[in-house]
Amino acid sequence: MLKHLTRALVFAPFAGVHSKFVILGRRDNAPPGFSLIGSPPADEVLTLRLALAQSNIQGLQDAVYDISTPGGPRYGQYLTQAEVDDYVVPSAETLDRVNTWLAASNLMASPLTSAGDWVKVNMTVAQANTLLAADFSTFQIAATNQTVIRTLSYSIPSALQNSIHWIHPTISFPDSNSLAAPPRINNISSVTSAHPPTVYLSADCQGLSNWNPACLQELYEIPSTPAKPAANVFGVSGFQNDFSNKRDLRVYILTFLEIYRPDINPNTTFNFLSVDQGINNQLPGGAGQDGNSNIQYAIALATGVPVTFISTGTLPNDLITEMLDQANYLLSLEQPPQTLLNTALVGVESFVFGGGGFSQQMAISLCNAYAQLAARGVSLIVQTDIFGAGGIPALPSCMPFDPPFPATCPFVTAVGGTEFDANQNELEETPSKSSGGGFSSHFARPRYQDTAVSAYLAATNNTNSTAFNVSGRAVPDLSAISMVDFIFEQRVFNLSHTPQFSAAIFASVVALLTNERIAAGKPGLGFLNPLIYQHGNAFKDFTTGSNPGCNSPGFNATSGWDPVSGFGSPSYSKLQKIIQDL
Numbered sequence: 001m002l003k004h005l006t007r008a009l010v011f012a013p014f015a016g017v018h019s020k021f022v023i024l025g026r027r028d029n030a031p032p033g034f035s036l037i038g039s040p041p042a043d044e045v046l047t048l049r050l051a052l053a054q055s056n057i058q059g060l061q062d063a064v065y066d067i068s069t070p071g072g073p074r075y076g077q078y079l080t081q082a083e084v085d086d087y088v089v090p091s092a093e094t095l096d097r098v099n100t101w102l103a104a105s106n107l108m109a110s111p112l113t114s115a116g117d118w119v120k121v122n123m124t125v126a127q128a129n130t131l132l133a134a135d136f137s138t139f140q141i142a143a144t145n146q147t148v149i150r151t152l153s154y155s156i157p158s159a160l161q162n163s164i165h166w167i168h169p170t171i172s173f174p175d176s177n178s179l180a181a182p183p184r185i186n187n188i189s190s191v192t193s194a195h196p197p198t199v200y201l202s203a204d205c206q207g208l209s210n211w212n213p214a215c216l217q218e219l220y221e222i223p224s225t226p227a228k229p230a231a232n233v234f235g236v237s238g239f240q241n242d243f244s245n246k247r248d249l250r251v252y253i254l255t256f257l258e259i260y261r262p263d264i265n266p267n268t269t270f271n272f273l274s275v276d277q278g279i280n281n282q283l284p285g286g287a288g289q290d291g292n293s294n295i296q297y298a299i300a301l302a303t304g305v306p307v308t309f310i311s312t313g314t315l316p317n318d319l320i321t322e323m324l325d326q327a328n329y330l331l332s333l334e335q336p337p338q339t340l341l342n343t344a345l346v347g348v349e350s351f352v353f354g355g356g357g358f359s360q361q362m363a364i365s366l367c368n369a370y371a372q373l374a375a376r377g378v379s380l381i382v383q384t385d386i387f388g389a390g391g392i393p394a395l396p397s398c399m400p401f402d403p404p405f406p407a408t409c410p411f412v413t414a415v416g417g418t419e420f421d422a423n424q425n426e427l428e429e430t431p432s433k434s435s436g437g438g439f440s441s442h443f444a445r446p447r448y449q450d451t452a453v454s455a456y457l458a459a460t461n462n463t464n465s466t467a468f469n470v471s472g473r474a475v476p477d478l479s480a481i482s483m484v485d486f487i488f489e490q491r492v493f494n495l496s497h498t499p500q501f502s503a504a505i506f507a508s509v510v511a512l513l514t515n516e517r518i519a520a521g522k523p524g525l526g527f528l529n530p531l532i533y534q535h536g537n538a539f540k541d542f543t544t545g546s547n548p549g550c551n552s553p554g555f556n557a558t559s560g561w562d563p564v565s566g567f568g569s570p571s572y573s574k575l576q577k578i579i580q581d582l
């Protein structure tokens with residue numbers, strides 16, 4: 001019955017059973033893979049997280065652009081935690097309403113952030129069902145027998161509807177399988193290394209289809225000399241208990257550094273930070289391929305820059321909330337890592353904002369948290385995906401022109417994939433056909449993209465522009481090699497093909513450039529996109545190739561920025577010249 005009540009037009013005081021409710025979230029069914037198996041005990045305690053209305057997100061976003069745009073009067077003047085908190089702290093009225101509502105049931109929220117915009121509160125299933133007009137039930141994942149407690153609908157008193165954005169866990173389900181994630185190992189058996197030499201590279205690097213640190217240093221002119229000591233940290237993220245195995249990096253007979261960077265100390269390793277009880281147990285077989293490969297490339301390419309692996313556990317039990325917890329944790333540090341790599345892929349937008357386990361409000365909250373990191377001077381680098389311009393082709397629900405999230409958040413730098421495709425007999429780096437790119441349906445095009453994206457649309461005469469939203473945030477921003485060697489469980493893997501590697505390579509470039517700035521007594525590079533879009537010519541432009549996906553022909557690479565390869569792949573020396581002059 002409660003569902004059918006309409007919004008209250010006037011502010012109504014809390015009046016127990018008489019207060020009107022509004023639905024804050026609902027879904028028709030649990031996502032595929034989950035089945036309802038019953039009700040949890042009424043006295044089981046749930047820890048719910050509440051996202052409260054932040055006071056001035058527009059002001060925060062304006063500040064991010066001011067401090068991140070080279071040439072502006074405030075460029076490089078990153079904000080302190082207290083200054084960021086001023087933008088996101090909930091209003092006194094919001095806090096009062098929420099606390100009064102909880103206190104009426106003898107409940108109390110405790111803050112998860114210093115601003116208090118993200119709070120948690122414990123309550124029993126029975127209390128939650130009453131308070132939220134919900135029906136918390138137990139759902140099971142068939143494949144693993146894992147159970148989760150969720151509701152298909154929840155409501156709050158209408159007087160609170162502008163104060164609470166969303167509550168978790170309610171209607172958002174964890175991934176029941178890897179629906180949202182690309183296959184970790186994409187076996188491309190047809191690739192061979194026998195193709196004509198790439199003449200401008202040294203003999204060892206000619207004819208490579210899968211790359212290694214030494215050849216990447218050559219290809220992108222990345223320096224191999226150790227970075228100068230500087231108060232600089234390169235953070236590498238792992239989620240869902242992903243971690244990196246130190247044995248694969250060093251100590252064993254065949255270690256990554258001994259094979260690929262014999263010129264540096266083979267004992268070089270990484271620091272570790274745990275969020276939500278993220279693990280780092282170093283047991284054989286426990287590490288993740290993403291954790292391993294990201295750490296191996298971070299240490300081997302960002303020579304001399306201190307690398308910290310940030311492992312987030314499964315406490316909130318879904319990727320967006322884990323990412324939000326990680327972002328809020330990093331925001332609580334006096335100095336968050338200046339460069340942050342996050343290669344976890346929540347999914348294509350239609351999944352994240354629609355039929356998937358998540359909700360639009362959660363994705364927007366995460367993007368706002370990334371704006372806060374940008375305000376603190378963090379360069380956040382993410383990957384696109386391996387589905388071209390469309391969604392996951394194996395799923396009947398795949399949609400053409402469906403870009404990846406969180407790449408489409410305007411406050412991250414999104415990296416697509418390139419390759420030397422032996423089957424195409426290619427002598428030059430070209431965009432990967434499978435590399436994700438396109439236009440967001442949910443985030444508007446940021447100003448920094450206007451010139452580049454308008455030029456692309458004009459040059460292609462807006463071909464097929466009815467199939468996607470030309471006003472959306474467009475991705476990727478740039479691209480880099482997407483096929484590399486890495487070590488996992490003491491074996492060399494050389495068949496993976498994913499922009500995850502591209503993001504790790506570019507993040508290493510950024511960590512080195514940032515180190516140069518900090519060693520010279522200047523601030524780090526912060527949110528990179530305004531700089532990148534001012535200097536598209538610091539990247540190697542690709543004018544051939546396309547990214548078909550989900551039965552659509554996708555986009556074509558063109559001269560200048562395009563939704564296949566962005567501006568192209570980085571040139572360290574060109575970027576170095578630019579950042580020295582800032």
Ligand SMILES: *[C@@H]1O[C@H](CO)[C@@H](O)[C@H](O)[C@H]1NC(C)=O
Pocket residue numbers: 045046047122
């Ligand atoms: C809330 O519940 C969690 C999980 O049961 C528990 O660890 C925590 O101590 C509780 N917190 C409070 C304030 O009761």
Ligand SMILES: *[C@@H]1O[C@H](CO)[C@@H](O)[C@H](O)[C@H]1NC(C)=O
Pocket residue numbers: 143144145
């Ligand atoms: C799930 O539970 C059923 C019934 O107890 C059992 O037969 C099956 O092996 C379990 N599956 C897994 C993956 O544990």
Ligand SMILES: *[C@@H]1O[C@H](CO)[C@@H](O)[C@H](O)[C@H]1NC(C)=O
Pocket residue numbers: 185187189
């Ligand atoms: C790659 O494919 C080969 C042949 O199909 C298979 O034997 C191998 O296990 C696959 N490797 C991975 C990592 O999936």
Ligand SMILES: *[C@@H]1O[C@H](CO)[C@@H](O)[C@H](O)[C@H]1NC(C)=O
Pocket residue numbers: 265266267
């Ligand atoms: C690496 O660590 C081992 C064991 O602690 C030590 O014997 C060796 O000297 C170290 N190598 C270098 C180059 O520091």
Ligand SMILES: *[C@@H]1O[C@H](CO)[C@@H](O)[C@H](O)[C@H]1NC(C)=O
Pocket residue numbers: 441442443444445469470471472
């Ligand atoms: C396209 O995106 C813009 C900006 O996000 C939005 O205002 C507009 O409603 C979108 N148009 C459609 C048809 O979805």
Ligand SMILES: *[C@@H]1O[C@H](CO)[C@@H](O)[C@H](O)[C@H]1NC(C)=O
Pocket residue numbers: 459460461
């Ligand atoms: C766009 O239109 C112009 C003028 O009609 C034409 O010359 C040009 O070839 C078109 N470009 C593409 C990519 O279709």
Ligand SMILES: *[C@@H]1O[C@H](CO)[C@@H](O)[C@H](O)[C@H]1NC(C)=O
Pocket residue numbers: 191192193209210492494495
């Ligand atoms: C991968 O490594 C194996 C073993 O070293 C080698 O035989 C194979 O040619 C490599 N594959 C590619 C694509 O380089």
Ligand SMILES: *[C@@H]1O[C@H](CO)[C@@H](O)[C@H](O)[C@H]1NC(C)=O
Pocket residue numbers: 400463464467551552553554
């Ligand atoms: C436009 O998109 C539709 C839908 O994916 C596709 O069938 C068509 O071929 C595309 N046209 C061009 C010119 O890319």
Ligand SMILES: *[C@@H]1O[C@H](CO)[C@@H](O)[C@H](O)[C@H]1NC(C)=O
Pocket residue numbers: 460463464554555556
């Ligand atoms: C891509 O290029 C092909 C071949 O030149 C052309 O037919 C197609 O219309 C182009 N697609 C877009 C979206 O511009």
